Amino acid sequence: SQTIHQWPATLVQPVGSPLSLECTVEGTSNPNLYWYRQAAGRGLQLLFYSVGIGQISSEVPQNLSASRPQDRQFILSSKKLLLSDSGFYLCAWSAGMRAFFGQGTRLTVV
Amino acid sequence: DQQVKQNSPSLSVQEGRISILNCDYTNSMFDYFLWYKKYPAEGPTFLISISSIKDKNEDGRFTVFLNKSAKHLSLHIVPSQPGDSAVYFCAAKRNYGGSQGNLIFGKGTKLSVKP
Numbered sequence: 645s646q647t648i649h650q651w652p653a654t655l656v657q658p659v660g661s662p663l664s665l666e667c668t669v670e671g672t673s674n675p676n677l678y679w680y681r682q683a684a685g686r687g688l689q690l691l692f693y694s695v696g697i698g699q700i701s702s703e704v705p706q707n708l709s710a711s712r713p714q715d716r717q718f719i720l721s722s723k724k725l726l727l728s729d730s731g732f733y734l735c736a737w738s739a740g741m742r743a744f745f746g747q748g749t750r751l752t753v754v
Numbered sequence: 755d756q757q758v759k760q761n762s763p764s765l766s767v768q769e770g771r772i773s774i775l776n777c778d779y780t781n782s783m784f785d786y787f788l789w790y791k792k793y794p795a796e797g798p799t800f801l802i803s804i805s806s807i808k809d810k811n812e813d814g815r816f817t818v819f820l821n822k823s824a825k826h827l828s829l830h831i832v833p834s835q836p837g838d839s840a841v842y843f844c845a846a847k848r849n850y851g852g853s854q855g856n857l858i859f860g861k862g863t864k865l866s867v868k869p
Contacts, residue, residue, distance in 0.1 A: 650797075678856070685763075687861035688798070688843060703856075734797050741786055741847070743857050745797030 650746030667735030760860035777844030
């Protein structure tokens with residue numbers, strides 16, 4: 645069966661510090677991978693999606709970047725965090741009509 | 755431009771009664787709709803879906819209705835249970851890949867089921 649791992653679960657980072665959130669998927673090949681953010685009162689906002697290694701598309705302009713160095717690995721990064729980057733970040737994968745989500749990372753930028 | 759709208763941020767229902775969560779969409783090209791349930795500090799989990807070729811899909815206590823002409827769908831939970839208390843997200847997508855095939859979510863409705 646397929647599983648998705650996302651870590652860390654919580655993170656407190658100072659403004660201006662770098663960020664790296666990692667997500668890995670097991671039990672499937674060539675999945676579509678996604679990073680979403682849930683900010684207060686704003687639902688689930690799609691940040692990045694990837695249909696293959698090295699292929700990243702951004703949905704919204706922002707302070708973050710994403711990379712897919714391996715088929716089942718998706719990384720969300722920032723060189724310098726802003727206060728507005730605080731939120732709940734979710735990695736997801738899909739190989740059909742549904743998306744399956746990780747447990748999320750609560751990022752607080754202080 | 756919000757393509758998927760959940761206009762009720764919260765809903766409170768008595769245990770045993772029906773919960774009705776509503777969702778509207780603007781993009782007529784959407785042809786697949788999903789409901790996800792989310793508990794605090796967890797990722798959303800898939801609940802039920804419906805294709806645009808149907809107007810109803812039922813799974814146990816959960817039923818999703820789709821009104822394509824009104825671009826409206828609703829999730830009915832009956833009977834509601836306290837464990838149903840969570841945030842419910844409506845999502846829509848177009849049935850092909852690329853950016854158009856990505857799930858677009860509403861802002862969610864927080865359901866509280868009172869014992």
